[in-house]
Amino acid sequence: MVFRLRSLKKFQQFLLHTELNLLLKTGMIDIYQPIPWFGVQTAKRCEGTLKRWEAINNELGFTEGSVLDIGCDLGFFTFQMVRRGFFCIGIETSALPHHICNLIKEIGEFENAVFLKANVDGQFCKKLPTVDVTIFLSVFHHIVRQFGIETATHLVQELMGKTKKVLFFETGQSNETNTSWAKYLPEMGPNPQLWIENYFISLGALRVNYLGDYETHLSPIKRSLFAVYMG
Numbered sequence: 001m002v003f004r005l006r007s008l009k010k011f012q013q014f015l016l017h018t019e020l021n022l023l024l025k026t027g028m029i030d031i032y033q034p035i036p037w038f039g040v041q042t043a044k045r046c047e048g049t050l051k052r053w054e055a056i057n058n059e060l061g062f063t064e065g066s067v068l069d070i071g072c073d074l075g076f077f078t079f080q081m082v083r084r085g086f087f088c089i090g091i092e093t094s095a096l097p098h099h100i101c102n103l104i105k106e107i108g109e110f111e112n113a114v115f116l117k118a119n120v121d122g123q124f125c126k127k128l129p130t131v132d133v134t135i136f137l138s139v140f141h142h143i144v145r146q147f148g149i150e151t152a153t154h155l156v157q158e159l160m161g162k163t164k165k166v167l168f169f170e171t172g173q174s175n176e177t178n179t180s181w182a183k184y185l186p187e188m189g190p191n192p193q194l195w196i197e198n199y200f201i202s203l204g205a206l207r208v209n210y211l212g213d214y215e216t217h218l219s220p221i222k223r224s225l226f227a228v229y230m231g
């Protein structure tokens with residue numbers, strides 16, 4: 001009986017590995033984030049993601065607690081936070097990335113990661129639990145395009161209210177003019193870094209730490225990354 005259960009588990013792992021390899025390594029889908037635990041480094045935003053994590057990891061002054069990762073894509077930041085000792089909820093609107101996150105969770109035995117498939121809007125935010133850390137990277141501009149700046153700002157305020165310690169933030173910027181979404185953003189002027197800092201201060205943030213600029217695959221324009229402190 002024990003032997004049969006072990007064989008079954010091995011067979012299940014084999015099937016999960018095969019499915020993950022098929023999805024990630026055959027070029028079937030466009031990959032945004034790297035998955036270092038499975039040797040996937042060919043992502044569109046590989047370097048920029050590894051460097052963003054380095055900056056976030058250096059900024060974090062504590063190693064335990066709970067995390068929301070909004071628009072988690074393939075779960076790169078969710079899994080990194082779990083590896084650092086946090087319990088992390090990754091939320092993703094697209095079905096395939098959400099499915100891949102769950103495959104990685106099973107294969108890598110990331111027990112402290114859970115994934116929700118949901119389109120985060122102001123109403124959905126109200127239902128979220130309060131956490132120590134929120135990761136909100138490169139999703140704000142999608143939300144502005146989808147709902148407009150006023151609704152997006154209410155959503156940011158909801159997320160700030162749900163975050164006890166620090167919210168990591170990055171967005172597509174209005175100076176990324178070769179994109180389809182830049183025209184929906186408020187004009188951030190010649191210094192988007194300053195615009196974003198002032199935006200969070202106007203929403204009641206206590207302190208906004210600038211963590212550097214990071215490349216994207218879209219243009220030579222880099223995006224500013226911030227740690228927003230609530231209190």
Ligand SMILES: C[S@@+](CC[C@H](N)C(=O)[O-])C[C@H]1O[C@@H](n2cnc3c(N)ncnc32)[C@H](O)[C@@H]1O
Nearest residue numbers: 071072073092093094118119120137138139142
């Ligand atoms: C540009 S990618 C950024 C991924 C990741 N946060 C990062 O910075 O590496 C945006 C991701 O957010 C997801 N997304 C966009 N709008 C969303 C929403 N309203 N709720 C949940 N996920 C969303 C997209 O499907 C995509 O996976």
